[in-house]
Amino acid sequence: MSDRVWDRKTGQLIESLHLGAGLETGLARGPYGVGGRTCGRYVCRACGQNLIARALGPAAKQQPHFRHESGSECPASRQRRERARDDDQVVIDLRDALVRAWPGVPVDLVLVHAPDPGDGDGGTRTALPQPPAIAVCGPEGTVVVERVRALPCPDRVRARARAVRAQFGPGAAHVWFLAKDPLQFARCKTLQVRPRGVGGAAHATVAPTEEQLAVIAAGGGVYWLDGQQVLIPYGVHDFVHTPREGEDWDFNDWRRDWPNDWRISHPVPAPTATRWGLVPLSLHQLTSTKAAFSLREAREVMQRLEDVERARWRRRRADARELHASRHAPPAPAPPSPFQQPARSDAPEAARPAGDPPLPQPRPGADGYVPPAVSGTGSTGDAATSAAAAPAPAGRDGQQNAPVPVIPPLPRHPPLIPPSPPPTVLPPQKPGPDKRRGLRGVLRTLLRREKD
16 A cells, blocks of 8 residues: 555545545556656655555545555565655645645646656656645746655756746746755854844855756755745855055954955845855745745845945945054154153253254453453463453554453363262250149140149
């Protein structure tokens, strides 16, 4: 007895024989195959062989059941039968969720007639058959949902995409819902994003496989279904900022990884994307519009990520220019030291800075100052005295010019100032006999004064 039976005539999955009104007893051969071929009406989901319906009439003494045409048990292994049953059950659960989300909209399980070897020819299939697809026929068009454990090879993906458009029309949308693969999701790290520029979020990223890229190239959509959460992909293009003139990107603080940046491609990831980022949405948000998978909220998140992307690039380049300007700025002049001594006015001309005006020379006639004679030989003193007493030569107007003053030499040693004697410290005096300390002494002094 088979667990799941596919009805080629109605194109439906027979889940229970008690609800299968209109079923035919026996082998029930007819033109039910692809292209009008004559084959059995019922087929096993696990092995693909034709089945014979038994005890379908109301007067039958046995329970309704199917058996293989060969009369033996299903040639598929137990593991293969369980896997086929689990895959079909996942599709049935998703179909029921879509029926609840879209009341009144036709949601059916259909079999996509892809030109695969062994499909509908009654032979034993070597590969596990694909589970049925979900067809949602709404006012905005037909959406065909594929819920599989893993994608088939790229050739079969392209073949199923062509079969969907040939069976449901060229405008039919072909969507694949995948289960989360722990190995694929653990390969790439999460991406820290700020969709609104303020609040941060962590988006999971995956490296797309060849089969997933084939779905995108065929015009389909790839989504991941994890319980009631749906993951919508967008393209993440990793790159390193190229330094421009006037920019330095070798930050030494918390901005160390700022040269490593990324850009987004949406709503469909570009083929050249390094990895795919995933926007999490609930199944209710995805099916909020009747008979159509509404990606409006996911696309709004992607658009906000692109807007924040430009602002992020401007901020990082502004910091790179600021870092370059701080490193190549001219040094500021040093402030004057408060301990620097001013230049002495009596210093020689060589010690004074260049550009200072010469010190004014005193006039001997103005204040009556006459320099004394330099001590030494007598001739020198007499010459200085005679030079001071001799009249000055007359000028052009007959007036006498002022004599050139003679500056006395500096003393060899500065004047000695004797140090002041240390202050005399008197020894502390003891109070006399009449002088008492404390309150008693004060009272005795007052009493003595009153008696006197």
